[in-house]
Structures are given as C-alpha cells and as structure tokens.
Amino acid sequence: MCKDLPPLERAIQFHGHICPGLLIGVRAAEFAQQHLGLGVDEDEQLIAIVENDNCSVDAIQAILSCTFGKGNLVFRDYGKNVWTLGSRQSGKAVRIAQKFNSLQGMEYKRFGELATRVLNEEEAAEKEMLIGVLFEKVMSIPVEDLFTWQDVELDFPPRARIVTTLQCTSCGEGVMETRSTKTERGILCPACMQKEGDAPGV
C-alpha cells in the first residue's frame, strides 16, 4: 500500500489537481492497459502517441510511464483527444479517440469558465462542487460511450538514442551533437544559432 499507488492517485499526484481532462486520460490509459494487457513501462517497451497536449497526457505519463523524458511519448499537435498506445514486446497497438460530445453538458461549460480565471470564494465552492459531479460522470460513463477504438499496425519509433554532447562555441554550454550546427565560428547550439542569425554552416 505504501509503495503502490493506484493509477488514479498516481495521475492526480503527478498532475497536481483533479480535473475532467486528467480523468479522461485516466480512462484512456486504463482502457489501453486492459485492452492490450499492458503494465507500466520501465524501459520504453510501451509507446504513447498523443494528439494533444492537454491534461489527459499527464495521466498517460503517470499511469503508463510513457514520458516526455524517456522519449516514449510522442506528441502530434493535432488538438484531438486521441491516444495511440502500443507495446514493442507484443507488437500490438490501439488507437483510442474520445467520442465527439461524449461528455457534453452544462457542467462542462461552466467548469471550463471557472477553470481559466481567478475565482472568488463562492465560485471556488461552485468549482469544487462541479469537480465532484464531473468526476463521477467521467469515471462512471461506460467506456464504449466515452471512446471509440481500433487496433492498429504501428511503426514503432526508434528507441531514444544517447549521443555525444559537444560544447557550444558561443555560450559554452553543452549541446547534443545531433542538435548542434558546425559553423565558421565553431559549433553552435540552436539558441546561439538563432541569435547569430544566418551564421554560415560549414
């Protein structure tokens, strides 16, 4: 009990607060685990391709351990609540999409308003009440009413590589070789490249 937090609580601790977006991600992660027989990633056996950068992605990171840092979280900036999750070991993957308007209703509208600004005491109490209502809704809705999904063939991206670190001639900081540019002035990191303008490459 002390060590093994349940998935929902891992997600909440990681994200810092409870909100409907996070809970949708919890449902997606737990569904993927069940559907594909997945556990928690240790060393890039799992991969997540997410088509948004909203709260749901924190649940994917916390529950499946597909993380930005490990490189097994691939972000595609499509603005869609779609998550493709797969296992290198089994070669299986599933694409999960939230059904359009599956969680519509006045509570969501009002929560959206209250989530984006500083609240007075009365509004904070209203938001707390809404979180309770929405929490139960999101966690209780049948998965087939919340998502559509299909098994997909996934070209698994290569595992993260460890490359040589070079020193930037301009700022003196280290930079991955693959992100550095050789110029007439020496090796530049992307930031110094940008500052230098059109420093000619060699």
Added chain:
Amino acid sequence: MRQVCEANVYMYRGAQEELVMEKVDRIIPGEDQTIFLESIFGERKVLRARIKEMELVHHRVVLEEIREQPEGERHEEIWLQPDTDHGHFHEGEEVKLLLFKGYNMQPSPEQDLVQIKAIVAHDGKEHEVPVEESESGYQIRLNHEADGLLQVYALESGEMDAYATVLVEVGHHHHHGLKPLGLPLEIFPSDYSHARMGQSYEIQVLKEGKPLAGAEVRVTYASTRQKDYPHRLVTDQEGRASIFLTARGNYLFSVSDGNLNSTFTLVKSF
C-alpha cells in the same frame, strides 16, 4: 412584437429573496441535485438547489438551496482523525489521534470538550484511553503498543451525546474481523478495505446495533470549501448508503437521531 420569455432567478432565503441571475433563458436540472442557469447574456452558474416556485407571467423563478442548513439548526459534532498524512501508522510508530469539535470538518474556535472519554476496541476487548488537552486541541495517544486494525471511539456526554468513531490501521492488511461497536448510534463501514477516490464507499447506520432506515447522513471531506456539508445521503431499509469518493484526504460521515450524534471518519491515504 417581441415576446419576452426570460426570467429573473431568485434564491429563497426565508423572508428575503436574493437575485441570483437576471434574464435567464435556460434552466436545466443536472445531476446530484444541481441546477444549471444560463442567461441571455451568456452568464452561467451551477447551484445545488431545487425549484421552489415559477411565476412565468411575472418572469420570476424562485429556487431553494438544498444544502445549506441554517446555522442556528446546526449542532456541533466531534470527530477523530489520525495524526498522520499517510493514512495509517507503521508498527512501532507512535499512534496519535486528534479529536475535534465543530461542524463540516471545520473545528470551532472554542474546543471546549466536556465529559469526554475515549475507548479503543481491538480483538473483542475494549479499554479506555486518556484524552489529553494540548495547545492545538485534544489528542489521544495510543503510543507504541498499538498494532493491527483498531476501532477507536470518543464520547462527549451532554445535552446531546456525541460519538466519534475511526478505524486506525497500524501496520498493513488488517482487514478482517471488524464488528460494529454497538454504540447507541453508529456509522459502520459495510466492507472495510482501503477506500479510493473514484470508487463507491458504503456505510451502514446502526441504532442500538440495528439498521436505521431513512436516516440522513451528511458527508464531507477535509478540503471542502463548502460552508455546509456538500453531500447528504439517505439510508435504505438496511440502513445503508453509499457515496462516490471524489475528493482527496479523509471523509467524515455524520448522522443525528434525537439527542444523539455520531460521526465516522473515513481515513484515506490520498
């Protein structure tokens, strides 16, 4: 000619009515006794209320708040909670409980407990433990002797007899052999296990050991910003009621019957 069909919405407050929103054109009942209001100006609000009266000719809708219990009708209750953020104690750790008096898990400024005693029940045996007054309130120390799943209750005798119960877990996995304490009024967890957010939790209200049907059980949680209990449940024929846990931290269940009040603190790790 334009037909005006929006209404002003008021909240009934005894002799007074307070304007909640002007020119409302959508009123939708939601879940958990909520009502959604939307005005023609796009203003939105969700309230826990019921419609008391609609005067459509005069474009007036009057709501009545469900939750708010008039302060004069509230009586203070006592509750226990383990002095740990971890939800349970480890073997050998000092086991200390805090005892509060107040309402809705909000301690009263004056913690003036009188005729108070505390009992620990374990393995079918009960023994009284001292209630100590400290700078921050009242506390019960079980010291290092404690082990297993302990049932602790406190009683403050007075005009109203107030009981507070809590399950204290020392070590792990002591989930068996739990029986009601047999208090005059008691809230007892139906199936003791680690309570989690995102799950339902069921309790049973017992009066003199027998299920109490139709009792109102107030439920709150440690982090609430609500002035009054955010949830009210009604027990079924078997005295049972359940709630979906949506908040972090401990929950408090409270029930009153005649001159008895009884609370049960549900301790959660997170």
